[in-house]
Amino acid sequence: MKTKFMAGLLCLALCTTAVITSNAQEKKKETVGQALDKTGKAIGKTATKVGNKTAEVAVKGASKVADQTYKGKMAPDGSDVYIDGKNKKYYINKKGAKIYLKASQIKDRPESKN
Numbered sequence: 001m002k003t004k005f006m007a008g009l010l011c012l013a014l015c016t017t018a019v020i021t022s023n024a025q026e027k028k029k030e031t032v033g034q035a036l037d038k039t040g041k042a043i044g045k046t047a048t049k050v051g052n053k054t055a056e057v058a059v060k061g062a063s064k065v066a067d068q069t070y071k072g073k074m075a076p077d078g079s080d081v082y083i084d085g086k087n088k089k090y091y092i093n094k095k096g097a098k099i100y101l102k103a104s105q106i107k108d109r110p111e112s113k114n
Helices: 002-023 031-065
Strands: 070-074 080-083 089-092 099-100
Touching: 031 080, 031 089
Parallel strands: none
Antiparallel strands: 070 080, 080 089, 089 099
16 A cells, blocks of 8 residues: 555656646747748848849959959949949949949049058
8 A cells, every 4th residue: 555655656746747847848839931931031131142242243353354443533432433435434332233423422542551
């Protein structure tokens, strides 16, 4: 009788411990769709950044080969100013687009102190 009582008490203690432990570790569960949506947005943002940088580098490379660089001048954002075949001045923005400039937008580049 004493062993049955002890076995029952031990079983009750183990069950109680299991229930308390499972409640203590309960986490907010995300659905698969929510997790994929977050991952998809992160991948989309990264892909956009990589695409913009690739376009910027490609257009700048083509401009350095095909067009002249306006020496001693800079664009409003501090980048190089290029002169195309029709004598139009432009710079390349962060998305790789050519932004044409008015004469008033072109600034003198500060001289280096070396």
